Amino acid sequence: MSLLDVSGLVVNRAGVGVVRGTSVTAEAGQISVLLGANGAGKTTLLEGIAGIAPVAAGRVVLNGADLTRASPGDRARAGLALIEQGRTVFARLTTEENLRVSMDPETGPENAYALFPELRQRSGIAAGMLSGGEQQMLVIARALLARPRVLMIDEMSAGLAPVIVSRLMKAVRRLADEGMAVLLVEQFASLALAIGDRAYVLRRGGVVYEGGCDTLARDPERLHHLYLGDAPVGRGE
Ligand SMILES: Nc1ncnc2c1ncn2[C@@H]1O[C@H](COP(=O)(O)OP(=O)(O)OP(=O)(O)O)[C@@H](O)[C@H]1O
Numbered sequence: 001m002s003l004l005d006v007s008g009l010v011v012n013r014a015g016v017g018v019v020r021g022t023s024v025t026a027e028a029g030q031i032s033v034l035l036g037a038n039g040a041g042k043t044t045l046l047e048g049i050a051g052i053a054p055v056a057a058g059r060v061v062l063n064g065a066d067l068t069r070a071s072p073g074d075r076a077r078a079g080l081a082l083i084e085q086g087r088t089v090f091a092r093l094t095t096e097e098n099l100r101v102s103m104d105p106e107t108g109p110e111n112a113y114a115l116f117p118e119l120r121q122r123s124g125i126a127a128g129m130l131s132g133g134e135q136q137m138l139v140i141a142r143a144l145l146a147r148p149r150v151l152m153i154d155e156m157s158a159g160l161a162p163v164i165v166s167r168l169m170k171a172v173r174r175l176a177d178e179g180m181a182v183l184l185v186e187q188f189a190s191l192a193l194a195i196g197d198r199a200y201v202l203r204r205g206g207v208v209y210e211g212g213c214d215t216l217a218r219d220p221e222r223l224h225h226l227y228l229g230d231a232p233v234g235r236g237e
């Protein structure tokens, strides 16, 4: 069984099925990449898993424990973390004060600084003064200090230069290599597929492709058609 096992999830918005019987998994030490066009239902799926959006059917199971009816807080305590789309830093607090919000006082911010040495150099500066890329590093660092078992990240790359996005992707890969399970929603499909293990393509709330990231990375034509919706539903290796 997978560390995170989401099966047959249904989330309705204003009476309409936005996530329609969707199943995804995340494994310790691996990155599951969730792709799909704007409006495909990626954010809503993560919100259903995190307990922010009401789930009409299906199950969310973490390490064998059924969390489908658990509150968002209980899910977080069970080890499920979501970095929401557009999540920002506390602008008036310093970088280190931002980290203190979620860090264990025993271990301190060291794990965050090990992942992003840039943040150590900026530790005493108001977070609002950091560059966009540094702010996103801080958002990720803050989440990792809470030591989640599963980290869900919704579009960390919005508005950032590709070179910064690559830097963030490498950091996410390192988190997975250290044992975290990552569920990554990303618009830069090729960058995400390059660091991911398992790929899902979502269209109109349903999975139209599930398979290895490498298989999809080698076939950009197919990915293009999956986004457009004129490729057959399928599986990869
Ligand atoms: N609170 C809501 N009320 C009504 N409709 C909603 C609500 N939230 C989302 N939707 C609709 O659900 C669909 C899926 O939205 P969602 O934000 O999950 O897509 P997404 O795949 O994350 O898109 P993007 O890539 O643009 O972030 C869209 O058609 C959206 O308009």
Ligand SMILES: [Mg+2]
Pocket (backbone or CB within 6 Å): 042, 043, 044, 085, 154
């Ligand atoms: Mg979204």
